[in-house]
Amino acid sequence: MSCITPVIPTSLTGCKRVLPALLLALISAHSQAASDSTDPIRLGVMQGFPPAMDKRVTRQNAFEMPNLRWALRNARALSATTGIRRAPSPLMLKAGDDSALDPLQFSVGEQSLTLAQYLHDTCTDGFIVLQGGKVVYERYLDSFGPGQLHIWASMTKSVTGVLAASLIAEGKMSPEAKLASYVPELVGTPFGEATVQQNLDMQVEAVYPDKVPPDIGLFAAAGIVPRKPGMPDSIYSFLQAATLPATASATPIWYYQNGSPEAVAWAIRKITGKTWAQLVSERIWSQFAEEDAYTQIDALGTEMASGGMSSTLRDAARFAEAIRLAQARTDGKSPFVQGVQLALSPKDNQALIAQSAKARDRTGYSYHDYWYQKNDGDGSIEAAGRFGQRIYINPKRELVIVKMSSAPDLAPRPTSAGTAPAVPRQAADSTAAFNSMVSALIPALR
Template sequence: MKLLPCVALFGLCLAHSAHAQPPSLPDPTSVRLDRLQLMQGFPPAADRRVTAGSYMRQYPQARWAFHHMRELLPSRSIPRGAGPASPLPAGADRSAEIEALRFNGASGELSFAEYLKNTYTDGVIVLLEGKVVYQRYFGMPEEQPHIMWSMTKSMIGLIATQLIHEGKLDAEALVTDYLPELADSGWKGATVQQVLNMTADVSYSEVYADAESDVVKYAMAAGMSPVPADYPGARSLYDYLPSIPGKGNHGREFQYRTVHTEVLGWILRRVTGQDSAQMIGERIWSPLGTEHEAYMLLDPAGTEWAGAGMNASLRDLARFGEMLRNDGAFNGRQIVAPQVLASIREGADRELFKASGRIGQDGYSYRNQFWISHNRDGAFELLGVHGQMIHVNPAAGLVLVRLSSHPVAASAAHFPTTRPAMAALAELLRTKR
C-alpha cells in the first residue's frame, strides 16, 4: 500500500499542521486492522512486517502497532488484580438510532456512523447512566489493549490530584522541592500546579511539522523513535528533562507540552516510591475491577512514558470513564475522592487557554491534565493523538470512549467535527432517559 505523505513521530504527524492542507487519506474501510494482514506468516513477508524502527514512519503499519505496542517496545504491566471483573451492564440497544443520528460537522452534515468511519475508529462504546447502549469494533478484537497516547496524561493527573487531596503532594510547592535534579532547568521557579495545568514556562517546542523540533529529542530519549548511532543527545527521559531550559515566566500562558507530564510523573514516583504502573494498578485499575491487564511503555532506562505510554482495552476504559462521571465511585467503592473530581471539573483560566489557539476548543480550559469544556453540561475529556478520546457528560449521563488510528495525529484534523458529534449524541440520549 502506498505510504501517506505523513511521517509520525511520538504518534504525531510531522507533515500536517493546523494550517496546512491535510494529506490525501486512505478509505478507512481499506485499512481496517482485520483487513491489513500485517505480521501474518512465519516469518511475515517483508512488505507485511511492522518493526520498532518503522511503525511511526508508515501508515497503515502504525494502525497495527497501536494495538501491539508491547510487541515492539519494552513495557511494564498494570495488574488488574485477582478479583472478578466488575459488571458493565447492558442497557437498551441504541445502535440503530445512534448510527443514524445526523448533525452538522465542520464540512457539512453527516451521520454518526459516517463520523466514526471518517475518524478511523477502531472501537467505540457508549454508556448511558452506567449501562452500555452502543458498542462496536471495526476490526479490533474486544480484549485487545490499544495505546491511549496522551489520555495517559489524565491518568497521571488524576493520581496527582488525589495525592494533593490526601496531603501527600503540595500543589503550591516548587517542582525543584521534589526534583532537585531540575534546579538548573526551565522548571526552576515553577510550581507543581503550574506543571499540572501546563502553564509552567519551558523552552521546548512541540511542533510536529518541524523535524528539528524538541519533540524529536523527546521521542528519542523516550525510546519511541530509533536513535542514530552518532546521536549526541539524551537517551532516557530523566537524562533529557534537566537539559530543557526556560525563561521563568511561569503562569502566564498555557502551552501544551508533553514534557510537563513527564516531570509530573517523576514527582509522583519520588513522592510515592512507586513506579507509574504500580500507582495506576493499586489506586485505579484493580479497584475498578477491570477485565484486562493494561500496560505502560518504557524508555531505555525503564521509566514509563507518563505523557503517552498507557495501553488498555475499550471496555476497561469505559469503566474508568464511568468512575469519572460518578464522582470517583465505581464497583461499589469510592476509588477517587469526589473532591478530586470536583476540583478537576472547575477548570482553569480560560483566557490563558484561549491564547494558545487550540482549534475547535474555544471556551475550553486545561486543568490537572484534563480538557474542560465549560459547556452547560459540564462535559470534560481525555484526549490523545490519532483520535483517542474519553468524553464524559455528567448532565446527560453520558460516557463515550473512542479508540482510533487516524492517519493524522493532530486533533485539529477531527475535533471541529467531534465537538458537535458529542453535543448531538448528548441531546439524543438526553431525550431517551
C-alpha cells in the same frame, strides 16, 4: 481521508435485538464504498510466519499507515512495557438497549455525516457509549476487537493528573511548591522551577532543543522511535534537556507538551518510593478494570506517564464511568475518589487556553490537572490523545463516550509556547466535529 468500515460487535448480542434491514443495508453499502480500507489484518500487516518483508512493522515505519493501526494496537510488540494490574472485582457494565445510532446525522462544517461515516473517516478502531452505566452503543472496526488493547496516547496524562491530585489531597504533595523541591535533579529546568500546579496545568515556559522536540524527542528517549545522535536516551535525560526561555513572559502562558507530566511523575516516584505503574495499579486501575493494562517504559524502566498507556476499549469506558461516579461521591472517600474530585474541581482559565496555538479549537474550555473542562453547563470533562483518542464524560446526563482511533498525525509539535501554528487536522477529526457528534447523540439517546 477514508479509513475503516463499521462492524456490528457480538458483545451486545445479549440484548436480543435485530437491527432494522434498512440500517443493515446502509452499513453494507458503506462497507462496499470503503475500498481504500486501512485494515492492517486484511492488508497482511504483520501476518504470516514470518511476515513478508514489506508487511513488517518496525520502529522506523510504525507511524506510517496502515502500520500505525497495527502499532497502536500492539505497542508492547514494538517497545518495552510494564503491567498495570486489574481489579479483583471489575466494575459491571450492564447491557442496555443497543441504540441504532449508525445513521445518526450531524454537520461538520458544510458537510453532513452519519455516525458510521464519522467513525470511518476518523480512522476509529473502537467506539463505545455508556448511559447510566449501561452500554447503549459499541462498535469495533477493521479487525480491532473487544479483547485487544489500544494505546491511549495523551489520555494517559489524565491518569497522571488523578494520581497527582490524590497525593495532593492527602497532603503528600503541595501544589504551590516548586517541583524541584521534590526532584532536585530538575533544579534550573523549566519544570523544576515551576510549581507542581503550573506543571499540572501546562503553564510552564519550557524551551526544547530543535533536536529534542516535545513529542519525537520523548518517543526516542522511551525507545518508541529510533534515537538520532544528540537525542536523550531516557525520560529523565529528556526532561533535563529543556531550558528556560531567555526572557520570561510577562503574563501566564499555556503550553501543551509532554515534559510537565513526565516531571510530575518523577516527583510522584520520589515522594512515594513507588513506580508510576505500581501507584496507578493500587490507586486507580484496581478499582474497576476487568483486564490488566500496560504502559511503555524506557531503558531504565521509567514509565511514559504522558502517553504510554494501553487498555481495552471497555476498560477505558470503565475508567471514565468510575470517574463519573467518583465525582458524585460524598462518603468514605478513597484516594481515587479524592484524586478525581480535586483534579476535576472547576478551573477558570478559558481565555488562557484559547490563546494557545494547540487549543484554537478548544474555545470555551478550561484545563486542570491534565483534564479539559468543557464549561457546557453539564459539567462535562474530556481527555484527549494523539491519533484521535477521546474520553467524554457528561455527569448531568450520566453519559460516557470513549473513542479509540488511529488517525495519522505526523505534524511536529512546537518546541516552545507560540512558536508554531495549531496542528492541522482534517475537519472530521476536529474537536468541533466531535462536539457536533455529541450534540446529535444526546437527544438521540433520550
